[in-house]
Amino acid sequence: MPVKYDRLASHYDKRWRPYIDATLDAVFEVVDFQGNETVLDVPCGTGELAQRLLVEWPDLRIAGIDISKGMLARAKKKDVDNRVRWVEADVTEIPKIGQGFDCVICANSFHYFQTPSKALSAIHQALRPGGKFILLDWCDDYWTCKVCSLWLRLTDKALHRTYSLEACADLIEESGFQIDQSRRFRINFLWGLLLIECHRAD
Template sequence: MYSDPVQEEYSRLASVYDRRWSFYINATIQETINRLEIKPYERVVDIGCGTGALIQQMFNLVPEAEFAGLDPSIEMLNIAKQKLPKSIELWIGSADNLPFPSESFDVVISTNAFHYFRNPAQAIQEAKRILKPDGRLIITDWCHDYLTCRVCDFFLRLFNRAHFQTYTASECRDMLRFEGLQEVSIEKYKINWLWGMMTAKASKKIVNRYG
């Protein structure tokens, strides 16, 4: 029987995740929020929401917006339920088969999860599908352009079944453009000596073929 290594790992880590990775979580969430503009009454979904830390901070900043989260680990979602308002819907599922109707969100966000996706192209296609016209996709993840991240990626691919692959900024840009997203921009930055990150932003535009 197939077992999902990501689900297995985070089911095991759920109870200690926020405490063990507090600096990393807070720093990457802050960098993501710095590059976000969420308007009141927009619908926002966090793909790979984990324990709900990003949703919690976004809700505190824009409580008029409507938030949802999705994660493959029920244990992580159970912790998210304890810290988030009951109005926030949390779903169990995977990034490459999102359980949402087409064109149902203004903003799709993923932080610290993209290197786990077994099929990143399909995940981007799904994110694009559920975005409304002019909707925005924001992805924050490790950046393979940094030596420290290349070393981590090498060893994790050897010894950690949950880890899949990190990408350079240009590889991420090419994937987003290939799937038809527009206004693609990527910022690279370090949050400390070890973690080299990038935040990619893109939008879904409806192309008028006749004008």
């Protein structure tokens, strides 16, 4: 997995620009900060989300975690003022940073997680009690996405699986989160997504 994204890192933003813009716009529809919250972006990829968040809320304290050195290197390059804490780690082994995040955002990556319940448990632990978790990923409820994911599973060993909105919501609730809102939507003919906003229940 790190190797795949290390290879993609230099042209990832350019190749996926319309997709990145459309999906991160959807994340922005559900985030609402006072201004100085702590936020974890995992996996952060090339750091696009962190840069956008800082434009809107310059006082946020953001950490970005990713397993790929190459993607992190691109993220660091954009972060000219060193405003984000970048950490190389697997989502299942999130290091302890501070007192617990106010918000964790996981965009466009859940389908890669080989042990989704372990990833959700690590995210749960990384949040402060009551902290918000936002998950955005491909959604199996759309046949186009289902076909893409079946094809990719045959051709790309890194991809683990995609979920219907209901299956993903079940996994999230089983991991100790309470769902506040969820929806599915298309960004174009091919890509259908699920977006779940929830909070740590204890």
